[in-house]
Amino acid sequence: MALLEELEALTKAFSGHGVDEKSCVAILGKWEPENRKAFRKGTPHFFIEDERQFEKWDDRQVRLLKHEFMRFKNAVVLWAMHPWERDARLAKEAMVKGPHTYGLLVEIACTRTSEELLGAKKAYHSLYDRSLEEDIVSHVHGTERKQLLVALVSAYRYEGSKVKDETAKSEAKALSIAMKNANDEKPIIEDEEVIRILGTRSKPHLQAVHKHYNEISGKNLDEDLDDIMLKETVQCLCTPLRYFSKVLDAALRIDVDKNTKKALTRVIVTRADIDMKEIKDEYQNLYGISLSQKIEDTAIGNYKDFLLTLISRGG
Structure with missing residues (x-):
């Protein structure tokens, strides 16, 4: 392989989701000092040259690359964990990192079964000697957000299929009224009736509420919600396949921040044994490309291979 081709290959190895470790070993391992200098000179987005013509790594790029190198390791570690421990650790991380990751708490509370959520809370006790609540x-910052999250993680929802349609219709009307009455002084997230419905009702019941709300207002419930946490709550409870597909699509964009990228590992690892086939079908319907092909086009190296192996489980 000519030097120019090697430079291009190594640049590509560093420029996706994950890192192509094999290319790094094959190319960097045999390069002489002048080859490495050519790489530094030829990749100004990785290296900065000072007034003495000394090429040094851009600190921001070093931090980014550390995250990319870690993606495969993190995916393997999460996959090997008991699902309860995994959710407990993810929940703890979401609280420590602050408001921009609170959606992960919603995801865990609303997309797990009642037994899975109870198991995660038991694991949280064991790991941290405290309750999740x-x-x-x-x-968590914000009284109203605490109230919603505590309600969601405290729920032990009915798992059966029975739904009282008249009750669902009545609660859809109640949500529509609450939406119209919400204002800056009393935002929708502070409405006790909204919290009660979302925090206690079964998922089949809430899906019926979602349907009736659409019939009443002409819009989906999540479309009418301005509050991002409530919006994600409704999506996770009522349309989880669509929710996960959208999270995956956002994570597979090249130019997104590291926290958005991390969702790719999280969703695939946590859903591989549960509903990945259905998520793949929904992803194809939404975006016109298979999830496998999108990962093939975007991810790199052992990380890519591991993700593709996980999503192939169950067909």
Whole structure:
């Protein structure tokens, strides 16, 4: 391989989701000092040259690359964990990182079965000697957000299929009225009736509420919600396949921040044994490309291979 081709190959190895470790070893391992200098000179988005013509790594790029190198390791570690421990650790991380990751708490509370959520809370006790609820109260900013999250993680929802349609219709009307009455002084997230419905009702019941709300207002419930946490709550409870597909699509964009990228590992690892086939079908319907092909086009190296192996489980 000519030097120019090697430079291009190595640049590509560093420029996706994950890192192509094999290319790094094959190319960097045999390069002489002048080859490495040519790489530094030829990649100004990786290296900065000072007034002495000394090429040094851009610190921001070093931080980004550390995250990319870690993606494969993190995916393997998460996959090997018991699902309850995995959710407990993810919940703890979401609280520590702050408001921009609170959606992960919603995801765990609303897309797990009642037994899975109870198991995650048991694991949280074992890992941290505290309850998930008390840590939410301690760490989450905003009284109304605490109330919603505590309600969601405290729920032990009915798992059966029975739905009282008249009740669902009545609650859809109640949500429509609450939406119209919400204002800056009393935002929708502070409405106790909204919290009660979303925090206690079964998923089949809430899907019926979602349907009736659309019939009443002409819009989906999540479309009418301005509050991002409530919007994600409704999506996770009522349309989880669409929710996960959208999270995956956002994570597979090249120019997104590291936290958005991390969702790619999280969703694939946590859903591989549960509903990945259905998520793949929904992703294809939404975006006109298979999830496998999107990962093939975007991810790199062992990380890509591991993700493709996980999503192939179950067909």
